[in-house]
Amino acid sequence: MKTHIAGSDATSIRLRGRDLVEELIGKHGFTEVLYLLTCGRLPTPGEARVLDACLVTLMDHGWTPTSLIARLAYDSAPGQAQVGIAAGLLAVGDVFAGTMDGCARLLAEGIDKSDKVAWCREVVQAHRTLRKPIPGFGHPFHKPDDPRPPRLFRVAAECGVQGHHIALLRALGEAVDAGYGRHLTINATGAIAALLLEIGMPVSIMRGIAVVSRSGGLAGHLVEEQQTHAAREIWRITDEHIPYEDPPA
Amino acid sequence: MKTHIAGSDATSIRLRGRDLVEELIGKHGFTEVLYLLTCGRLPTPGEARVLDACLVTLMDHGWTPTSLIARLAYDSAPGQAQVGIAAGLLAVGDVFAGTMDGCARLLAEGIDKSDKVAWCREVVQAHRTLRKPIPGFGHPFHKPDDPRPPRLFRVAAECGVQGHHIALLRALGEAVDAGYGRHLTINATGAIAALLLEIGMPVSIMRGIAVVSRSGGLAGHLVEEQQTHAAREIWRITDEHIPYEDPPA
Amino acid sequence: MKTHIAGSDATSIRLRGRDLVEELIGKHGFTEVLYLLTCGRLPTPGEARVLDACLVTLMDHGWTPTSLIARLAYDSAPGQAQVGIAAGLLAVGDVFAGTMDGCARLLAEGIDKSDKVAWCREVVQAHRTLRKPIPGFGHPFHKPDDPRPPRLFRVAAECGVQGHHIALLRALGEAVDAGYGRHLTINATGAIAALLLEIGMPVSIMRGIAVVSRSGGLAGHLVEEQQTHAAREIWRITDEHIPYEDPPA
Amino acid sequence: MKTHIAGSDATSIRLRGRDLVEELIGKHGFTEVLYLLTCGRLPTPGEARVLDACLVTLMDHGWTPTSLIARLAYDSAPGQAQVGIAAGLLAVGDVFAGTMDGCARLLAEGIDKSDKVAWCREVVQAHRTLRKPIPGFGHPFHKPDDPRPPRLFRVAAECGVQGHHIALLRALGEAVDAGYGRHLTINATGAIAALLLEIGMPVSIMRGIAVVSRSGGLAGHLVEEQQTHAAREIWRITDEHIPYEDPPA
Numbered sequence: 001m002k003t004h005i006a007g008s009d010a011t012s013i014r015l016r017g018r019d020l021v022e023e024l025i026g027k028h029g030f031t032e033v034l035y036l037l038t039c040g041r042l043p044t045p046g047e048a049r050v051l052d053a054c055l056v057t058l059m060d061h062g063w064t065p066t067s068l069i070a071r072l073a074y075d076s077a078p079g080q081a082q083v084g085i086a087a088g089l090l091a092v093g094d095v096f097a098g099t100m101d102g103c104a105r106l107l108a109e110g111i112d113k114s115d116k117v118a119w120c121r122e123v124v125q126a127h128r129t130l131r132k133p134i135p136g137f138g139h140p141f142h143k144p145d146d147p148r149p150p151r152l153f154r155v156a157a158e159c160g161v162q163g164h165h166i167a168l169l170r171a172l173g174e175a176v177d178a179g180y181g182r183h184l185t186i187n188a189t190g191a192i193a194a195l196l197l198e199i200g201m202p203v204s205i206m207r208g209i210a211v212v213s214r215s216g217g218l219a220g221h222l223v224e225e226q227q228t229h230a231a232r233e234i235w236r237i238t239d240e241h242i243p244y245e246d247p248p249a
Numbered sequence: 250m251k252t253h254i255a256g257s258d259a260t261s262i263r264l265r266g267r268d269l270v271e272e273l274i275g276k277h278g279f280t281e282v283l284y285l286l287t288c289g290r291l292p293t294p295g296e297a298r299v300l301d302a303c304l305v306t307l308m309d310h311g312w313t314p315t316s317l318i319a320r321l322a323y324d325s326a327p328g329q330a331q332v333g334i335a336a337g338l339l340a341v342g343d344v345f346a347g348t349m350d351g352c353a354r355l356l357a358e359g360i361d362k363s364d365k366v367a368w369c370r371e372v373v374q375a376h377r378t379l380r381k382p383i384p385g386f387g388h389p390f391h392k393p394d395d396p397r398p399p400r401l402f403r404v405a406a407e408c409g410v411q412g413h414h415i416a417l418l419r420a421l422g423e424a425v426d427a428g429y430g431r432h433l434t435i436n437a438t439g440a441i442a443a444l445l446l447e448i449g450m451p452v453s454i455m456r457g458i459a460v461v462s463r464s465g466g467l468a469g470h471l472v473e474e475q476q477t478h479a480a481r482e483i484w485r486i487t488d489e490h491i492p493y494e495d496p497p498a
Numbered sequence: 499m500k501t502h503i504a505g506s507d508a509t510s511i512r513l514r515g516r517d518l519v520e521e522l523i524g525k526h527g528f529t530e531v532l533y534l535l536t537c538g539r540l541p542t543p544g545e546a547r548v549l550d551a552c553l554v555t556l557m558d559h560g561w562t563p564t565s566l567i568a569r570l571a572y573d574s575a576p577g578q579a580q581v582g583i584a585a586g587l588l589a590v591g592d593v594f595a596g597t598m599d600g601c602a603r604l605l606a607e608g609i610d611k612s613d614k615v616a617w618c619r620e621v622v623q624a625h626r627t628l629r630k631p632i633p634g635f636g637h638p639f640h641k642p643d644d645p646r647p648p649r650l651f652r653v654a655a656e657c658g659v660q661g662h663h664i665a666l667l668r669a670l671g672e673a674v675d676a677g678y679g680r681h682l683t684i685n686a687t688g689a690i691a692a693l694l695l696e697i698g699m700p701v702s703i704m705r706g707i708a709v710v711s712r713s714g715g716l717a718g719h720l721v722e723e724q725q726t727h728a729a730r731e732i733w734r735i736t737d738e739h740i741p742y743e744d745p746p747a
Numbered sequence: 748m749k750t751h752i753a754g755s756d757a758t759s760i761r762l763r764g765r766d767l768v769e770e771l772i773g774k775h776g777f778t779e780v781l782y783l784l785t786c787g788r789l790p791t792p793g794e795a796r797v798l799d800a801c802l803v804t805l806m807d808h809g810w811t812p813t814s815l816i817a818r819l820a821y822d823s824a825p826g827q828a829q830v831g832i833a834a835g836l837l838a839v840g841d842v843f844a845g846t847m848d849g850c851a852r853l854l855a856e857g858i859d860k861s862d863k864v865a866w867c868r869e870v871v872q873a874h875r876t877l878r879k880p881i882p883g884f885g886h887p888f889h890k891p892d893d894p895r896p897p898r899l900f901r902v903a904a905e906c907g908v909q910g911h912h913i914a915l916l917r918a919l920g921e922a923v924d925a926g927y928g929r930h931l932t933i934n935a936t937g938a939i940a941a942l943l944l945e946i947g948m949p950v951s952i953m954r955g956i957a958v959v960s961r962s963g964g965l966a967g968h969l970v971e972e973q974q975t976h977a978a979r980e981i982w983r984i985t986d987e988h989i990p991y992e993d994p995p996a
Binding site for chain 3: 750757800898973
């Protein structure tokens with residue numbers, strides 16, 4: 001067995017067949033090398049800009065389980081940013097932030113159908129029958145429309161992606177509105193799923209992209225935590241609002 | 250108490266006083282927004298390029314505790330990239346990858362001394378007396394010289410940083426060689442400490458930057474793990490090389 | 499909202515309605531208080547002994563992803579046992595060690611059927627049709643029979659449990675052998691699922707019991723790691739057996 | 748290199764030289780096997796009862812960073828108890844719950860001094876000079892006295908331990924009161940440090956014991972979280988009490 005990710009000897013370090021010092025440092029940014037490591041080749045400038053747009057979109061949204069946990073864990077391990085960030089990232093998952101997989105799987109399946117309108121209708125019908133939400137649609141706060149998808153689609157267009165997956169997501173959106181008889185917004189994770197597919201990123205990698213992005217937001221939270229010690233306040237108000245009581249007999 | 254990191258309402262999301270959709274997505278990349286979240290303002294293009302160079306340098310080095318752990322944890326939680334990455338990041342710390350803090354603290358202390366040559370000599374003398382390694386110097390594999398620092402210094406120069414911290418690190422390097430009577434290389438974490446100080450990053454944030462960078466490398470490892478299942482091989486060879494034996498009576 | 503788990507004031511600490519100092523410390527052991535915290539009442543001596551038998555069974559099995567990860571993480575964070583143990587526990591899950599849930603859900607469903615033999619036959623048939631393994635059966639190393647289930651059943655009988663879930667698991671085992679035309683052992687997680695149901699533990703708690711048990715095994719591994727530094731050896735042999743190679747062009 | 752923790756073959760599993768099925772399951776409880784795995788031999792009944800008392804003392808105290816984090820992480824990974832418990836355990840450390848190490852190191856150092864009264868006086872003097880708290884003394888809520896140490900000392904006496912470390916801790920307590928001119932309580936971690944030394948547990952293992960104990964408390968919290976969803980409430984009240992505001996210009 002071999003690994004093709006990275007290796008080093010006394011005088012050089014190689015990443016995916018590239019010399020770190022000669023070919024990457026100072027020549028390609030973090031986003032480009034992230035693409036190299038996950039997709040196996042350096043991205044075009046347009047692909048890199050699309051990936052940057054997706055990464056920036058997911059970095060932070062203020063108080064969420066990820067940031068609450070990171071603050072509390074860092075307060076218990078001062079100076080150990082890896083403990084705060086790792087603990088917080090454990091809350092990225094099937095419930096929050098790690099949910100673009102579902103939409104991406106759907107789009108990857110539909111992209112080769114000859115009659116896409118019919119396929120969209122069937123997908124909506126199937127989810128309604130099972131009373132399951134369609135991944136990539138709806139948002140608890142951003143109503144009627146999540147402001148991020150239109151911006152992401154515009155960036156993708158500027159970057160010259162082919163746009164087939166984005167078009168399919170929009171078509172699915174029309175079928176959703178028709179099928180449910182009311183408007184459900186395409187949400188940020190839906191749009192990101194489409195954009196990442198446009199730049200050739202395999203579905204199985206997307207959760208990891210969300211995790212990397214969020215680690216950056218958590219770094220910001222840890223900086224503020226050093227100053228405000230919000231963790232102590234979160235603890236105090238929890239104690240106050242959810243007091244202990246002996247269980248009912 | 251307030252938070253100034255991020256917040257949202259029905260129609261907008263704000264990060265550190267900026268509108269995510271209008272001002273950031275598609276206009277600033279991940280590296281720039283990471284700087285915004287941790288340092289409180291958007292970086293100049295030169296600062297962003299220096300930060301990118303530091304992030305890229307630390308992303309991955311092949312088999313290390315971080316990548317071994319990430320592979321093993323992901324194999325136990327397939328599809329849950331956050332589990333693999335979080336577990337792996339817990340190995341960033343005082344021993345590996347999280348070690349630029351020490352060198353940065355030293356440089357931040359020395360930068361205001363009037364007689365820097367004398368200060369360098371004293372620092373070397375103090376560490377020799379305590380038989381403690383000087384943070385930022387020496388490398389187990391890269392001998393005589395770590396190939397990354399010269400490249401990082403060149404990038405910094407191209408980006409027009411002032412260079413005072415880099416000059417201090419070089420001066421310290423000369424004092425190290427003189428004091429120990431042999432050449433010890435400035436290593437990558439030493440160079441990164443100097444570069445991050447050049448772009449105004451507080452010492453208390455640097456560990457977090459290393460964690461964010463490494464999360465990108467781990468994303469690459471998880472992609473390969475899906476194909477090669479190295480975790481099973483690591484398990485198998487450990488069983489073979491470190492067998493169980495009843496304890497001696 | 500209230501919490502009924504634990505609370506304290508200046509002079510006392512209460513756990514689930516009990517005074518920690520007056521009623522628990524020195525009067526009830528860890529296993530009994532674990533039952534109190536998870537099931538809401540103190541166990542009978544028999545129930546406590548059954549839970550102890552289950553906890554002891556899962557504590558450790560030598561090299562597994564949990565112990566490999568714990569060793570590697572602890573080597574990177576010396577003296578920080580919480581980092582080693584937490585990292586290792588992340589590998590308890592759907593693949594390893596956390597698998598009694600599936601068998602327990604099956605048994606909980608079958609226990610109320612009037613014709614249990616028919617139900618067992620149907621369960622086997624359904625899993626064969628879907629080509630899915632039946633949770634609680636089969637073992638990669640322990641063939642023809644896992645040595646733990648007979649011992650666990652004996653302990654349960656000595657402790658005076660009713661035995662309905664154990665009987666159902668045995669009946670399912672006969673249906674498995676008949677349905678597959680060859681013998682598949684009841685494995686440890688299957689037996690533990692039945693025993694925990696016998697002492698009234700809800701299915702939704704069982705994964706947590708496995709995690710607590712395994713934390714004890716990992717504590718043992720960290721003790722040995724302090725002496726042998728196996729992590730460094732695991733790293734070295736991985737480097738040797740899975741070398742880096744540039745990706746094929 | 749060998750491991751002496753655990754191993755298995757087709758028909759048996761061995762832990763530290765014992766046959767799991769024949770010698771441990773149903774014959775020794777979790778606490779005894781934890782002692783076996785960490786200390787290398789089975790404990791006497793008295794030693795086991797002392798260890799049980801220590802484990803029970805640390806299991807849970809209601810809302811603390813550990814329980815807050817575990818609740819939030821579990822809410823994001825429903826059914827994955829290992830994620831909730833592992834995330835929570837990361838908050839056991841130098842700040843909370845993992846603090847018996849310091850007191851134990853102190854006692855282990857003092858136990859061989861011929862003039863213990865003088866040694867106690869010096870320790871107090873040294874800490875006062877350095878303005879450092881003496882580990883094992885003082886408590887933010889339990890004043891004037893932590894109710895747990897007297898109970899723990901009574902259990903230890905009933906179990907027939909020699910009592911030299913407990914006597915030393917008491918002597919240190921008298922020197923503390925005299926040196927500071929006011930009463931500082933011996934706290935639970937101080938008492939536990941003394942008790943664990945009495946049963947021959949190495950200082951380097953104690954942090955791990957705290958982690959194992961706390962994992963049991965967190966299992967209880969996850970059970971309640973399934974019913975009350977306190978995590979959502981913690982999130983909601985944090986949003987309310989610590990709102991986002993654009994940073995000051």
